Amino acid sequence: MSVGQYLFYILVFPGLAFLLFWTFFVFYFSRKTLAYIHKRVGPHYNGKWGSMQTVYDVFKLLTKENITPKSADPYLFNIMPILTPIVAALPVILIPWSPLINNGHGILDTDYGVLGLVVLIGVEPFLLFLTGFGSHNKYSFLGGMRVLAQMLSMEIPFFLSALSPALLFGTMNLYEIMYHNTWLTTLILLPGAIIYLIAMLGILEQPPFNIPEAEQEIVYGFYTEYAGTNYTLLKFAEFTEMLVVSASAVVLFFGGYRGLFFDSFLWLFLKIVVIAIIMIGIRAANPRLRLDQMLKFCWSVLTPLAVLNLAWVLFARLYILGG
Amino acid sequence: MERLKEVLNQFDLEYLEEYKPTWLKAKLKRKEDLLPVVRALIEEGVKSCSTVSPTDFIDENRMEINYFLEDLNTKRNVWLKVDIPRELEECKIDSITPLMPSANWHELEAYSTFGVKFEGHPRLRYFLISADYYGKFPFRKDFDWEEHEKNVIENVNKISEEFFEEYEENEEKIGHEGSKTVLHWGPTHPASGPIRLKVYTNGEIIEKVDPDIGYVWRALEKLAERKDFIGTIVAVERVCFMDNTNPMICYSQAVEEIAGKEITPFAKFMRVILGELGRTASHLVSLGGFFGTMGLHTFMMWCLDVREYFLDALEDYSGARIATACIEPGGVRYPMPDGWFDSVRKAIKKFEESREEIEDIFLKNPLMETRARGNGVFTKDDVDTYYLAGPIARATGKKIDVRLDEPYAGYGELEFDYVGCENGDARDRLLIIFKEIAQSIDLMKQAMAHIEEGILKEEMNPKKDHLIRMPRRMPAGEAVSRVEWARGEMLMHLVTMPKSSNPYRLKIKAPSVNHTMVLDKLLRGKTLSDIPLLYGSMHICQGDLDR
Incomplete structure (x- = not known):
């Protein structure tokens, strides 16, 4: 690959420009869908159907003053919002986005794709904990502790369910997992996919697991002290992580960019949007759980189910797919 | 006796x-x-x-x-x-x-x-x-008001110093030993409203809660002393904007008692309808707010959607949606507009249409049940000890309702019974609100039927009967008047001097005071996540807490 190609990957697709576009899009899309369920109108005045609203919002945030509280650790407080989106965007190179990029493989085509995804996604919460720690605010610190508690418990079902396609197909290469996928294997992997999606809600801190940033309890947790550019960067990291995790779900369980009639990035995008709609639907109809209830649910329901799912996948590999 | x-x-x-x-x-x-x-x-x-x-x-x-x-x-x-x-x-x-x-x-x-x-x-x-x-x-x-202001201006530095001293004292208490800390939950917290709870926590576990109130203290009781008897209604209706008709009923009854006047049957039933409209509008916000404390705002929006129709009915009568000032000593303020019952019926229809959705999606929500069932239980003895009122008391199964215990306005002639739940936990405090809305709507229908019957029999005249003549100056006397407000018993104690044109003393008792008082008992040993839920389940309004 040439330097120009690399620059294109980094700056345009699936790099910076694409991630920014995704941030604007998902922000707008979730607001509009949520407003529809709320019986409201949502963004309305700027652009067609209010579509420019989130763009303006982001640029408004960027022009706001960046405040570092007196009591916060200035280095940690200001470095973390830069590190967090970078780490959140790293898994992008592993995911096969489109048949046009690198012959349909991920940009970094490796035999340890699943492992890479799982590790890079798992690093993120520790960075969020550090943002809370660096704020030196009681509410932020509590938020950081909650991130850790939630991550430690949600990681295990998340990883175990992410492993199930790798076990079924005997490879960790994301491209091969995607191409082995058929309607039958999708059905076999469905329990794993459901566990993955539930654990995903926990990892992305979406309702009903939005415990670390519960505004009614701990005032948005680790976000409390952030404003302006730093806040934008953290939100950018959050949306990027959302993209990465839902794209991995699609690649692992639902055949990635492969679709009916033709293979294209559009199919991948469509599947991600369906996942986003499910997430918003859950968000619109369910209250938040308590931390201890979440832990209990995770350790006594979700984790055993994830282990059982592995057994089921092995069984299916031996007796349904015939070894 | x-x-x-x-x-x-x-x-x-x-x-x-x-x-x-x-x-x-x-x-x-x-x-x-x-x-x-x-x-x-x-x-x-x-x-x-x-x-x-x-x-x-x-x-x-x-x-x-x-x-x-x-x-x-x-x-x-x-x-x-x-x-x-x-x-x-x-x-x-x-x-x-x-x-x-x-x-x-x-x-x-x-x-x-x-x-x-x-x-x-x-x-x-x-x-x-x-x-x-x-x-x-x-x-x-x-x-001496002027002396007070002078004092405040002179001592403003000392006041702020004291504030910072207290602030630093709290900061020191965090220490670096263990995970004990003091959290200030409010007054600028997203879910608190203008109240501050000093929450002493150990990690996520609450050890003690110390409410600090007075952030919206408007001295309404003192304000009433400066207004005439009719002007006072705008002070009492501001006790809490959510249910604003019932405090005016309470105050008007006290004045009528001192003046020795009896209002017309038409005005009595109008008071029932207006009072229940106010109660329903308030309860719809309580319902939505309960879920808002758990981070779910959909229900709030849906409830506000329904509430709009009830406010429309109030607006059609009085011209105002929130601060209606529509009940005054001697009856109700305005004659009934033609076709007003249609807008009340429209609101009732809107509620009954969305009722099924509300029940299925929200009141049976499994996650809400997980969080609220068995959480923050009050027993019947607690009701006696701390005098919890209204929906909070009825959620424990206690039969308390001023409308039945001491019938006022037209309630004596309507058929209804105590509503109630059994467990007295947070979930029951949500369900009781829903039951009470249903009851309110039933009462409105009954009162409207009474008025329509009276008009048919030509016993009532909706254009003339709304107000009786009240004396401009009151004799000396004192009266106690109680109504069932949206959040419980409201008691007003009115004292007048001979030939007075304004109240000498008006005491307003509102139920949120007791409900805030028990927060410490309610929250001790619970986790931080329970604060908004249980606090929201008490349906506290800071307006009537501080007055």
């Missing part, structure tokens, strides 16, 4: 008389008798103190303290009066808080506003008014 009379007659009384069907009014000669009387009454079952209301008779140089004691089971109430000297040094009386915990904050309020020292109170402190309020006791008749 006879038994209570016997008990009271054992003591040295100035007088003892029956007042309304459910009250005994007695005045003690000596203030030393207070505690023995209260002890004897508690043995007879009068266990709850509704409120403590001092009246400052500056011309006679005495301070009269009124105790409103209630028996919530058999509905026998005692109005106890006692005189104490007015001078600040002498203005002392024994505290009844050790006997009746429900009097706790009411005594603090009397101390902060009138300077009555309650001896033996577990923690007597300045309350409502901030601790740095210079020139204390704003409700005394000789309170």
Whole structure:
């Protein structure tokens, strides 16, 4: 690959420009869908159907003053919002986005794709904990502790369910997992996919697991002290992580960019949007759980189910797919 | 009732008389008798103190303290009066808080506003008014407002220094030992409203909660003293904007009682309809707010959607949606507009259409059940001890409802019964609200049927009967009036002087005071996540908490 190609990957697709576009899009899309369920109108005045609203919002945030509280650790407080989106965007190179990029493989085509995804996604919460720690605010610190508690418990079902396609197909290469996928294997992997999606809600801190940033309890947790550019960067990291995790779900369980009639990035995008709609639907109809209830649910329901799912996948590999 | 009379007659009384069907009014000669009387009454079952209301008779140089004691089971109430000297040094009386915990904050309020020292109170402190309020006791008749302002301006540095000292003290308490800390939950917290809970936590576990109130204290009781009898309705309706019609009913009844007037049957039923409209509008916000505390805003939006129609009905009648000022002494303010019942029926229809959705999606939500079931339980004894009122008490299964216990307006002629749940947990406090809306709607329908029947029989004239003539100046007297407000019993104690054109003293008792008082008991040992949920389940409104 040439330097120009690399620059294109980094700056345009699936790099910076694409991630920014995704941030604007998902922000707008979730607001509009949520407003529809709320019986409201949502963004309305700027652009067609209010579509420019989130763009303006982001640029408004960027022009706001960046405040570092007196009591916060200035280095940690200001470095973390830069590190967090970078780490959140790293898994992008592993995911096969489109048949046009690198012959349909991920940009970094490796035999340890699943492992890479799982590790890079798992690093993120520790960075969020550090943002809370660096704020030196009681509410932020509590938020950081909650991130850790939630991550430690949600990681295990998340990883175990992410492993199930790798076990079924005997490879960790994301491209091969995607191409082995058929309607039958999708059905076999469905329990794993459901566990993955539930654990995903926990990892992305979406309702009903939005415990670390519960505004009614701990005032948005680790976000409390952030404003302006730093806040934008953290939100950018959050949306990027959302993209990465839902794209991995699609690649692992639902055949990635492969679709009916033709293979294209559009199919991948469509599947991600369906996942986003499910997430918003859950968000619109369910209250938040308590931390201890979440832990209990995770350790006594979700984790055993994830282990059982592995057994089921092995069984299916031996007796349904015939070894 | 006879038994209570016997008990009271054992003591040295100035007088003892029956007042309304459910009250005994007695005045003690000596203030030393207070505690023995209260002890004897508690043995007879009068266990709850509704409120403590001092009246400052500056011309006679005495301070009269009124105790409103209630028996919530058999509905026998005692109005106890006692005189104490007015001078600040002498203005002392024994505290009844050790006997009746429900009097706790009411005594603090009397101390902060009138300077009555309650001896033996577990923690007597300045309350409502901030601790740095210079020139204390704003409700005394000789309170010098200009002197007070001068003091505040001169001492503004000291006041802010004290604030920072307190702030630093709290910061020190965090320490670096263990995970104990003090969280300030409010007044700028997303879910708190204008109140501050000092939450002493150990990690996520709550060790103690200390509510700090007074952030929206408008001294409505003092404001009423400066307005004429009709002008006062705009002060009392601002107790809480959510249910704003019922406080006006309460106040108007007290004035009518002193004037000795009876309002027309048409006005009585109009009061029922307006009161229930206000209650429904308030309950819809309570319903939505309950889920808002758990981070789900959809329900709030849906409830506000329905509430709009009820506010439309209020607007069609009075021209205003929130601060309606539509009930005044002598009846209701305006004649009934033509076709007003249609807008009420439209609102009722809107609610009944969305009722099924609300029940299926939200009231049966499994995650809500997980969080709220069995959480924050109150027993029937707690209701007696702390005098929890209204929906909170009915959620425990206690049969309390002023509309039935002491029927006012047109409620005596309507058919309804106590609603209730059994467990008294947070979930029941949500469900009871929904049941009460259904009941309110039923009452509205009944009242509308009564009015329509009356118009058909030509007994009522909707254009003329709404208001009777009230005297411009009132005779001397005092009255106690109670209504069932959206959040529980509202009690007003009105005192007038001879030929007066404005109230001499108006005491407003609102239920949120007691509901905030029990937060410490409710939240101790729970986790941080339970604060918004349980706080929201008490349906506290800071407007009526501070007044």
